[in-house]
Amino acid sequence: MTENQDGPLPVVAIVGRPNVGKSTLVNRILGRRAAVVQDTPGVTRDRISYEALWNGKRFTVMDTGGWDPKATGMGASITRQAEFAMQTADVIVLVVDSQVGATDTDLAAARVLRRSDRPVILVANKVDDERSEANVAELWSLGMGEPQPVSALHGRSSGDLLDLILDAMPEAPREQEHEEGPRRVALVGRPNVGKSSLINRLAKEERSVVDSVAGTTVDPVDSIVTLGGEEWRFVDTAGLRRKVNTASGMEYYASLRTEAAIQAAEVAVVLLAADEVISEQDQRVISQVVEAGRALVIAINKWDTLDEDRHDQLEREIERDLARVKWATRINISASTGRGVGKLADHLRWALASWEKRVPTAELNQFVRALVQETPPPARGGRAPKIKYVTQADVRPPRFVVFSTGFLEAGYRRFLERKLREQWGFAGTPIEVSVKVRDARDRDARKS
Incomplete structure (x- = not known):
């Protein structure tokens, strides 16, 4: 039976160097494929949180990018994300590849975590059978206590690990700190509604490739832009497809990363095209933002192209198709001319203020x-x-x-x-x- 839990859930951070199987372990804990898994280091670039359930206890599991103290550029950004997870988690799971053994990066991570006041569980991943267990003994050298042999891919001993995680959780979760820095904005919408054009308008330079062919943007692209006298971190994402499971290859991962960008954001701007009928895809994008519990701004692009007939038709579509999100703030813009774009900051602030509002x-x-x-x-x-x-x-x-x-x-x-x-x-x-x-x-x- 699921126990009732009000307020914030305990947070379990999954950390480790790149490509040790953190996202695979997250999927195993969740019991479903939610985190992106690919045999390439660096697929996970941000902290991504999911709600998990084990033995009636709900908690948040946080997937992180690879931890590398010597990294520069994008690698350094990934490291900051992982370190923030370590500082704010209630339980930390350090994942090490048992087939490779303890590397210098694993040792550096262990040194940091030994100074932490959080409980840390050391997981020796990729122990797929009894023959592989001989590799685990070496990991005692990390000074993190007994390594827990697990196969995230096959599920071996994952239940025992989850029991250990629950035992390590405090009775009440820590007071969560909010990360300082620019507020995170996910710019989402179906393909070819003008997301990259809007990013370029906001950044006042060519940050994203703009093409009339849908699907030009594949990976989320971070841009720090100044809007309304304040810095914002905008993430331009690939256009969401009708269903993730109908996409393949690059499209599949683009769709998953877009979902991850929504999860990592605080507020989402859903871009609709004024010259096109509000579609099922538009509605699905909005549903994803609402289900993720993120603040929502609806921006209707290409407003300058409307004639009187289309304007009246669009208002009727909005009244009919967006009735369930009447509470969303709405702004009419033109990314190509810049009309209305300067007012976007006010809408973001209003949405975030409501998102964080507490009533006595x-x-x-x-x-x-x-x-x-x-x-x-x-x-x-x-x-x-x-x-x-x-x-x-x-x-x-x-x-x-x-x-x-x-x-x-x-x-x-x-x-x-x-x-x-x-x-x-x-x-x-x-x-x-x-x-x-x-x-x-x-x-x-x-x-x-």
């Missing part, structure tokens, strides 16, 4: 009590549930937990969400309202 508990409950008195929840099974208490469990995005004596219908939960938005705004961010049922039997059990 007393103020929240006073509002909800008055709301419920005016519009009580509908009866179910002849009995009307009573809302006892509401708390905001988390931010980034805001998450609210309603403690009730009975189940609240989905329609009433949507009503609560709408009223919370009307009262406190939350423009540009998804919010989540969940319900915990506590009836008289629960109270009696707690008293006994």
Whole structure:
């Protein structure tokens, strides 16, 4: 049975030098293929977080780029990402390739981690059978305690490793620090809506290749741009395909990296083309941002190309097809002429402010009590549930937990969400309202 967990989840950081199988281990922990795996060092370039579940315990597993203390350029950037994961995690898993043995980089990582106050589990990966276990003994030299032999690829001893991870977790997760530096913005949309043109306009130089052929951008491209007197880190991504599993080769990895860019961002700008009908692909891109819990700005590009008929048609499409994200901030722009682009910073700030907004508990409950008195929840099974208490469990995005004596219908939960938005705004961010049922039997059990 899954235990209830409010607030932030414990964080497990998977760290190690390039190509030791970190992403494969992440996929094994998750029980699904989520992290990009390729037999080439450097495929993972950023910290990417996923929610995992083991023995009823939920936690966040963080995949990181390869750790290399001597790296320069992109390698140094990867190292900073991994080091940040080490500083903010509740449990650290250091992955070493048992077939290669302890390298100088592994030794350097171990020296850093020995000074850490976090619990560290040493994993000897690629121990695929009993014959391979002889290689594990050498890894005692890292001074990290007993190496845990695992085959991330085949799943050998992965359950034992997960038990160790749960045992090492603190009772409460650490207070998470937010990384300093430019806010991270993922620029996403289906192919050929003008993402690279917008990046070039923002950067005031040719950062990304622009071509009328869809699919020119494959890897996410980071650009530090100054907008509205502030620096932002924009990531131009490949156009998302209809379904990841229908793509192959470079397209497949481009799609996965785009999903990873959304996960790594704080706010996403979804770019739509004003001269084209809002499509199923556009809707899927928006859904990915919402499901990832990221702040959302919808930018409609090529606005300068509209005639009056298309303008009226587009407004009807927006009213019909984007009704579920009416809360998203919206801006009309032209990447080619620069129209409206300067106002994008304000929309990003508004969305991020809502994404990080916390409502005081007393103020929240006073509002909800008055709301419920005016519009009580509908009866179910002849009995009307009573809302006892509401708390905001988390931010980034805001998450609210309603403690009730009975189940609240989905329609009433949507009503609560709408009223919370009307009262406190939350423009540009998804919010989540969940319900915990506590009836008289629960109270009696707690008293006994």
